[in-house]
Amino acid sequence: MALRQNSDKEPNIELFIKAGHDGENVGNCPFCQRLFMVLWLKGVKFTVTTVDMRKKPAELKDLAPGTNPPFLLYNGALKTDFIKIEEFLEQMLAPPRYPHLSPVNKESFDVGADIFAKFSAFIKNTISFSDSLVQERNLLREFKRLDNFLNSPLPEEIDHNSAETIAVSKRQFLDGDRLTLADCNLLPKLHVIRVAAKKYCDFDIPTQFTGVWRYLQNAYDREEFKQTCPADIEIEKAYFSAANKRK
Template sequence: MAEEQPQVELFVKAGSDGAKIGNCPFSQRLFMVLWLKGVTFNVTTVDTKRRTETVQKLCPGGQLPFLLYGTEVHTDTNKIEEFLEAVLCPPRKGSTSLPLPSRYPKLAALNPESNTSGLDIFAKFSAYIKNSNPALNDNLEKGLLKALKVLDNYLTSPLPEEVDETSAEDEGISQRKFLDGNELTLADCNLLPKLHIVQEDMSCRFPCFCHSLKATV
């Protein structure tokens, strides 16, 4: 018999008004993971200028976002994601004991390249928009556009499972919807929130990449 799911609460950085969810890609990443898992969870926004006593007790000095799973506090976005993937998972083959409901899907990408594709875009984007030296603009811009092009090439290239080895015809452009196929994975949870931020700025500066970004986001 499955046990009840522990209470899950995600603490995220609040926006400029101190109440609504802020534009933090790490918070959005974990929100996506929990949503895709189909788990019931609460979201608490934290005004970084006025941290409540409760938040301070739960995670003193801890960086947002952090997760409260039952009575356990989990920090570090990567570690939280790993924890959720391990705990909220399908039942093991042949297992008769289901510690949690078996409805939680596995979200790990099948193709390793899907996990790394586009990961350098946000860093290059941040370096570009924060640059105060005009002499570096051209090189930073080229580096960012190159990173976007690499992602675009990956998205349009067929995955191994899309290739028919018995056919002599060119497979052409990939028809998949997301990084690793037609279902969202942890790779998308990591990349999409960052791409959304990039899209908001880049679609005006570089219209030639707007279509690819919109198709991804």
């Protein structure tokens, strides 16, 4: 079992993420952004290296042969599985020096589990227009589920000693008013959906999903999310080929 980080010494952390089409800026990769956000929220010092996947530098081929970003160097040790990296960081970068980011409510992780898969099926549809309508309805169903969750008060929002009943949650994020691992997982995917679906499918997240829009607006107000997002053009280029095969 790994030991927690020594409280007197900062770890040496380097995160490797996918580069954009210019070979330098942040590329489209929700999993890369996920770890970028986790490290930022932890408040730990770290460096970020963007990797041009078209001409991966020789030193990186030697460092992580056959591995695509994201991957991590932690005090010189290579970590390559992003799920395991997230678990590792939560264990190593622990209180009192670093905050825990795990959500309190399990459903905070579960609620958006299928939304990206439904989006992928929608934007990559090559079968028929009628099939595309079915896939759009499937995507909207997932957004409705997310909206219901975001508008429903969490147990900790309900004061059973108060005569007032909270009908609609006012929390900022999935698990409350702080960003957690659940948000680091879902928000990068929602950003991709918002940009790519609008560009290629003329699809907007419906305004009646007030909980989803409150959630997104709160996220875009946070540097940890806004500054780790790829530029819209990176997302558009990433989905250009798939979207142009649509029927």
